[in-house]
Amino acid sequence: MRSAIEGPDATRRTLLKSAAIGLFAFQLGGVDAMLSPAEARRRGARLKILSPAEAAQLEAFGDALVPGARKAGIAHYVDANLARPHSQSLLTARYLDVLPPHDAFYKTGLAALDGAAAAAFGKPFAKGTAAQTNPLIAAMLPGQITPWAGPPAPLFYLAVRSDAADLVYGTRAAFEQLNVPYMAHIEPPSDW
């Protein structure tokens, strides 16, 4: 990996290390465990806010937007954040002026997506093929998806796409995969 850093002492980057522990709390077999969303998904941790069907749909939608989001645990990531107080949420919905409660935003958005899928190809979104779901997704950002009975489709698209991008592109491991130096001042407490 190339280094283009010149000038001031770059070793300062790594001098400040966080001792904080910031993984999310998930339930495994009735016991709380601090896990990354990917681990939580792999180990079948219980969801607190989303139903299994909603989680499956969010995984399908997230993975269609940003390949890799399913494996990275998008459903568990969103679920864990929805279970937190709003002021501690790390979801992009917080940036996008989505009015809380955000669980309603995700649940009604997913329901609207299923409604559009049912109208377009007679199956839930998660059961559709790429050829069936891609036209629906492409119609979301321009606000042309119909029928749509949920939060504004462009907003829902941007929020879930950003959640997926956080997990697939925003971690240290993702930076390394993209050959982008991470260069942390303070290591984030969780690399998801």
Next chain:
Amino acid sequence: MTGKAASSTDAVIVGAGAAGNLFAAHLAEAGKSVLVLEPGPAWTTGDLYSSLIWSRRLRWGGPAVESTGGHAFGAGFNNGWGIGGAALHHYGTWPRLMPSDFTMKSDHGKGLDWPLGYDDLRPYYDRIQEEVGVSGDAEAEVWRPAGAPYPLPPLQQFAQARLLSRGFTALGMKTAPSPMAILSQDYKGRPACVYDGWCDAGCPIGALANPLVTYHPRAVKACAKFVTGAHVTRVLPGRNPHEAAGVEYVDASGETRTALAKVVIMAASTIGNPAILLNSAADGWSGGAGNSSGLAGRYFMTHSIAAIYGFFDGEETENYLGVTGAQATNMDHYPKTALGGGAFGSLQWQLAPTMKPNDLLGVAMARADLFGPALTKFMDRAVHHLAVMFGFGEGLPVAENRVELSGRTGPGGGRTPRVVHTFAPESVKLWERAAELGLKVIKAGGASEPWANPMANAHMMGGTIMGRDPKSSVTDSYGRSHDIANLFIAGPGLYPTAGAMNPNFTNHALALRSAEHLLAHWPA
């Protein structure tokens, strides 16, 4: 709910952002007892993790702000939460306003005039830049108004800035290093920047002038008291309508409390200040505290953003290095009518902000329309070959653009704010012309496949505007309420026009001027 026993201080400051901390430091250092009430948490530099995911904790986490209008304002992205406020995650891009920004109404018959001119503010800009450390090249900024040279040389530039500057040069335009409140060299016990581009997540080493390393430590050292988790609900009336007794707030445990003070300083953000004033209706304050003009909340302004992207294939743009603000600037089209074609207002270009792969300003969001394998392909190329520059366009002051109270309630039963914003037609035209110009520039620099993204906005100003006439403004030039002698308002909400400059340098200069005026004219 019953209130706890009232505390009493010389000054109560609502909000611990840039202006609140500056006021707290100066007042406390002058021997005044100071209480600062902040709704968010008490961050330390150790909380500023290098992650754009974690950085969202620094954004507004209080009662929801509704945002609506033809060009809805991004309240969640721009507001701060906790000690440091929005300045904790700001990018440290610190240009001064131009003299023409203060006289728009006189010069053009549009918008408003400020009750002070550039020359009144100039010495405060000079002193602030010396106090906190600003890096730049005053001579290279041929547009820069008179003022002391920067105390520090410019920041280092990387490939992205050099590549984008080529386009400006090709069209006979100039570029200069951006003036940044980020240290290019060690300065007054703070270390120099290491160009890792995590400014958006907060700068834990203190190279960027966030309040945690500038005025907050001074305020604490001088014994200002900070209370976090404190939601101020209203200003309390004093013995007559021209006096405030203090403020009411709901503390972290949910108790309603009263903080009495000789002076009340509202520094709760451009949105928070008018919301609290409007929630403070009482006998003699029928439209809210300090609102006899009916203008509390009015003239809310923001900057449009023309985001111009292009690929430099065959070049490593190093777009992950540098600073989140900008590496270089161009202000050739700052004069209000320079762009022509029906556009009105100033334009400032900021070149080569750092792009991390994710987040709103990140690489993935540069093409929000892409998804699936097309996004994967785009990312592989863009993280090493994409370049971006932002044109910040002035939004004209329009009275209908406002902070008002919504139908929702927050802590203590106060109504939460709603921001209503639509750019004036001349401001929309300014953005269109800026996007056209930006595409021309980036093409001239050799970029391939250039594109302009849909209009975005950033920065918040107005809503509690200053002026000479109590009928057409909320405060005087020091931020003192025209109606309530011991009520001061601080922050960019005071600006009668927005200019096209990032607001925090002017925010600091105004706050310093006001704090010193207050101390020199302390209420009997």
